[in-house]
Amino acid sequence: MLTDxxxxxxxxxxxxxxDLSQRELAKRLGxxxxxxxxxxxxxxxxxxxxxxxxxxSANKTGYLYLLTPKGIEEKVTLTQRFLQxxxxxxxxxxxxxxxxxxxVKT
Amino acid sequence: MLTDxxxxxxxxxxxxxxDLSQRELAKRLGxxxxxxxxxxxxxxxxxxxxxxxxxxSANKTGYLYLLTPKGIEEKVTLTQRFLQxxxxxxxxxxxxxxxxxxxVKT
DNA sequence: TTGACCATGTTCAATTGGTGAACGATGATA
DNA sequence: TATCATCGTTCACCAATTGAACATGGTCAA
Incomplete structure (x- = not known):
């Protein structure tokens, strides 16, 4: 379900x-x-x-979703795999x- | 569900x-x-x-699934749309x- | 301070989409 | 005839997805 x-x-x-809300993230990913x-x-x-x-500053509670070192590394790997x-x-x-x-010619 | x-x-x-069985058709389309x-x-x-x-001739009951004139026309349209x-x-x-x-460079 | 918002994350019942085992029908074959 | 293989059809089951509803906490005006 959580695909690459x-x-x-x-x-x-x-x-x-x-600083992206889950709603905004969902919208961007469709x-x-x-x-x-x-x-x-x-x-x-x-x-x-x-x-x-x-x-x-604005009317928000929310989180800051930060990539950990592991996450950064994972993203590099995923990027390369994704590129291939x-x-x-x-x-x-x-x-x-x-x-x-x-x-179409036919 | 039946997409273009x-x-x-x-x-x-x-x-x-x-002369394609539904099973064979399914296999070809995945x-x-x-x-x-x-x-x-x-x-x-x-x-x-x-x-x-x-x-x-071979051990089959089955149907012959023939495109009607409408189906042929539809396929032309779909092909062009699909190409676009x-x-x-x-x-x-x-x-x-x-x-x-x-x-990746980064 | 209080109360009325507003944006956020979380939950989960309901819907949707897809699967393939099972079934009945029909020729082919021994 | 009896058996076998293949066909189309069905449908109970499963997995994935949805988004309305909810709980929380910050902001702001009264």
Whole structure:
């Protein structure tokens, strides 16, 4: 349920934007609040993210979701793995597009 | 549940191979038998495919799933739409890969 | 201080989507 | 005829997802 893809995306979003509500995170990833909460908790459970209580200037309670050293390392690994996968997808798409073009001609 | 993607793929497979069992179709699309059955029925219901009873040389009962004129037309439309979508995905992947490469460098 | 907001994280009943074992039907085969 | 294989169909079961509802705590005006 917590796939590599979401692990990667969550770590990426939070690394560049640690003060992100779960609702905003969910919206950016295109998933539900419940799922975002579940995935986030799993990452905290495994020690990739630490949730620091903090008080914002604006009307907020919330946490600061900070990547731990382990989380940073994990993100590097995931990024590389993700890159490999994306390249493979890219090449597969090239062929698929070529085949579709042939079909359109007919 | 019956997405454009599966509509396209089913029409494509059956056009080039009308004597296809639902099990074989499911295997080719990477979906379950139940789902293949559901999608196929929907396409028959909408008049894109006609199921002709036929007797095969090999040990089979089965149907011949033939594209109707409407189904052929639909497949053309779907192919073009699918192509557009794939090109968009392709371009999105280009950018995503580029961004991942930058991240890997860091 | 009090009370009325507002944004946040958390929960969980309900829905959805997908699965594949089981079933009945129908030819082929010995 | 009896057995076997394959077919389409069904549906109880499971997993994943959703988002309304709730509890908490900060802010701000009265």
């Amino acid at each position: 893809e979401y692990r990667y995306k969550i770590l990426k979003e939070l690394q560049q934007d640690p 998933i539900s609040l419940g799922k975002a909460n579940f995935c986030l908790k799993a990452l905290i459970e495994k020690g990739s993210i630490k949730a620091d209580n903090f008080k914002n 996968r994306k390249i493979a997808e890219y090449e597969a798409l090239e062929q698929e597009i070529e085949q579709l073009r042939k079909e | 993607e599966y509509r396209y793929k089913i029409l494509k497979e059956l056009q080039q191979d009308p 979906i379950s038998l139940g789902k293949a059955n559901f999608c196929l029925k929907a396409l028959i219901e909408k008049g894109s495919i006609k199921a002709d009873n036929f007797k095969n 979508r794939k090109i968009a995905e392709y371009e999105a992947l280009e950018q995503e890969i580029e961004q991942l490469r930058k991240e």
